[in-house]
Amino acid sequence: MQLNSFDEWSPLREVIVGGAENYVSHERELSFELFFHENIAGDNRSEWYYPRLHSRGSNSPGSPGVLVPVKQRYIAELNEDLQGLADTLTSLGVRVHRPMDVDAATAEVRTPAWSASVVPPLNIRDNTLIAGDEIIETPPMIRSRYFETQLLKPVFQEYARRGARWTVMPRPLMTDASFDLSYARTSSAGGPTEPIEDPRPSPYDVGLEMLFDAAQCLRLGRDIVVNVSTANHALGVDWLERHLEGRFRVHRMHKLTQSHIDSVVVPLRPGTLLLRSPEVADFLPKALRT
Known part of the structure; x- marks a missing residue:
């Protein structure tokens, strides 16, 4: 079967289900702090998803390389659930692909500019956009996920052999100076980080x-709605617009969330969106508000 995917509601024929083998820790450094800074701009809630850095011994707030272990009983349960999902989809006639596992000996990823602990390919859609017959690997927001799509290479190679296009967006150097910090410094929402x-x-x-x-993109056929909250996002959407010109229409919404829009806006079928709250509608392009 050739790659042909334009939305989130058409009958599912093939899917990649992620994996969590050898998932041992999160690394609290600048890119992690920025990504999990908050949920929705203007929503004055505090969501304490991760422990604060100053609670971890002598490490001061903002210190790089602070490892937060993940309890392995949670990982065992997670892998059991993922296998159950894969088995259920297979029983329904869906062809299920799985990524390569992170080798237990691979503790970190390293570039000339930085090193970070590695995480497994659990959330596949975060770093891969499917636009019709094209696989687009996007430039990650978190350093520990920099090489994550490499673990999907056997699956992508198979689709490429079947005729799919396969594109990798420009890879960032990802130094501290690469990040637009304005969103985290100016938004009014509470959050889990210092x-x-x-x-x-x-x-x-x-x-x-x-x-x-x-995962900042909402696929609606030939229209792609994208959340833009930082200059980093805007640069990525500029590239995406040029790359997809003539094939897709790209629409921007601004500061709906800090990044991903899944669980905030979910398309259920043509003409129907599920929104987290009524206020979300104010951020949508005008054509989607009616």
């Missing part, structure tokens, strides 16, 4: 770069 510290200089600094997850 104030974002000043970025540290690096010999690899090139200024703001495109940092953009596929």
